Amino acid sequence: MQASPSSPTYPIRIAVMGGGNFGLAMGTLCARQGYPTTILVRDEEIAQTINSEHRHPRYMQGIELPTGLRATSDPNECLPDATYIIHAVPCQYSRGFLESVKDFIPAQTPILSVSKGIETSSMGFMADLIKDVLGEDRPLAFLSGPSFAREIVEGLGATAVVIASEDLDLARDLAALISDGRFKCFTSTDVIGVEIGGAVKNVIALGAGMCEGLGLGTNAMSGLVTRGCNEMRRLGLTFGARPSTIAGLSGVGDTFGTCFGPLSRNRKFGYRLGKGETMEEILASTSEVAEGVDTALAVVRLIEKECKGYRLDLKYPILFGIARILEGKSTPLEGLELLMNMPMQMENFDEGRLGKERRRDKSDFEDKTDE
Numbered sequence: 278m279q280a281s282p283s284s285p286t287y288p289i290r291i292a293v294m295g296g297g298n299f300g301l302a303m304g305t306l307c308a309r310q311g312y313p314t315t316i317l318v319r320d321e322e323i324a325q326t327i328n329s330e331h332r333h334p335r336y337m338q339g340i341e342l343p344t345g346l347r348a349t350s351d352p353n354e355c356l357p358d359a360t361y362i363i364h365a366v367p368c369q370y371s372r373g374f375l376e377s378v379k380d381f382i383p384a385q386t387p388i389l390s391v392s393k394g395i396e397t398s399s400m401g402f403m404a405d406l407i408k409d410v411l412g413e414d415r416p417l418a419f420l421s422g423p424s425f426a427r428e429i430v431e432g433l434g435a436t437a438v439v440i441a442s443e444d445l446d447l448a449r450d451l452a453a454l455i456s457d458g459r460f461k462c463f464t465s466t467d468v469i470g471v472e473i474g475g476a477v478k479n480v481i482a483l484g485a486g487m488c489e490g491l492g493l494g495t496n497a498m499s500g501l502v503t504r505g506c507n508e509m510r511r512l513g514l515t516f517g518a519r520p521s522t523i524a525g526l527s528g529v530g531d532t533f534g535t536c537f538g539p540l541s542r543n544r545k546f547g548y549r550l551g552k553g554e555t556m557e558e559i560l561a562s563t564s565e566v567a568e569g570v571d572t573a574l575a576v577v578r579l580i581e582k583e584c585k586g587y588r589l590d591l592k593y594p595i596l597f598g599i600a601r602i603l604e605g606k607s608t609p610l611e612g613l614e615l616l617m618n619m620p621m622q623m624e625n626f627d628e629g630r631l632g633k634e635r636r637r638d639k640s641d642f643e644d645k646t647d648e
């Protein structure tokens with residue numbers, strides 16, 4: 278690890294909250310690098326299996342976990358003395374989970390959130406949610422990018438992600454801590470840009486899955502993903518994100534991975550909708566969390582609340598269209614027909630406005646060496 282002047286002194290201890298697929302992947306990365314790492318799981322029996330057999334009984338079938346990776350169901354055993362805490366609980370469960378453990382987390386312990394989504398009840402991103410529960414002054418960082426858990430634990434090839442924080446030193450410390458020869462972390466200060474990409478790409482992946490389920494072909498898939506990224510950029514602009522972040526790993530990069538790769542749960546969910554299954558049928562037959570489903574409903578409400586102008590459904594036709602399908606108001610095929618019959622428009626009708634925003638946002642250029 279390359280230590281920065283603000284780096285904490287040894288021994289560094291890591292706690293991971295959430296022992297699902299990505300919690301296990303992050304825990305594995307940290308333990309492989311020799312940091313004492315403990316995963317907080319909900320079920321003591323699962324903790325015992327991880328500790329004695331170095332495997333998770335439900336997730337990551339066939340994967341042997343590092344012996345240095347411990348598990349517990351007792352927050353008091355791992356949170357109070359952790360140097361860093363990684364938060365890997367799905368967005369919609371995060372508030373309840375954090376409420377239940379907040380008394381065990383010291384005031385200054387930095388939290389690295391790896392969760393992607395918009396909370397339906399508050400329409401807030403993970404940064405808003407965590408600050409709401411743990412306080413405005415909490416040091417926070419956010420990891421996002423194309424990073425399927427299974428590929429990480431299998432040590433396949435290479436993964437590149439971005440860690441964003443308002444405190445660039447914290448982002449750098451965490452990037453140095455987690456990066457290894459096969460997992461590369463870039464850094465950024467554009468927290469909202471990174472969060473918007475991570476949340477919206479899951480919604481676009483539902484649409485990509487529908488496209489595939491309907492058997493629409495490569496032209497349709499490429500068109501949908503590109504136009505989806507355009508809506509991601511438009512939303513990012515509204516919230517002050519940098520266009521370069523949206524074009525980066527956590528935006529377009531993660532959208533590619535999730536829409537075109539075979540592992541995405543969101544894409545699989547969309548595929549089944551495209552094949553004609555109902556939401557109820559899919560939800561009843563899977564325990565996998567597809568974060569995009571709740572995020573799709575939250576994002577359109579967020580757009581309606583925060584974006585000016587009328588007929589926002591025409592500015593964000595893909596996001597609104599996917600939400601309508603999830604609400605049972607249209608079928609995937611009707612959604613497609615609506616998109617294809619939209620009024621004629623310039624490909625990038627908001628480009629002029631984008632240019633002005635860019636000129637105003639000097640910070641876009643200031644740390645351009647930093648992802």
Ligand SMILES: NC(=O)c1ccc[n+]([C@@H]2O[C@H](COP(=O)([O-])OP(=O)(O)OC[C@H]3O[C@@H](n4cnc5c(N)ncnc54)[C@H](O)[C@@H]3O)[C@@H](O)[C@H]2O)c1
Nearest residue numbers: 295296297298299300365366367370392393424425426566
């Ligand atoms: N799986 C991936 O490849 C991947 C990659 C990058 C980011 N992420 C993000 O990481 C976050 C976690 O995803 P995951 O893949 O680990 O999810 P998962 O479904 O595999 O696991 C979720 C974990 O959260 C725990 N949890 C705690 N409180 C819960 C509650 N009230 N209800 C349900 N579960 C609860 C579960 O026990 C489980 O251990 C998500 O926001 C996801 O978008 C996942």
Ligand SMILES: O=P(O)(O)OC[C@H](O)CO
Nearest residue numbers: 422423424425541542543
């Ligand atoms: O399986 P998904 O669709 O939740 O995607 C997992 C990760 O976010 C990919 O980067």
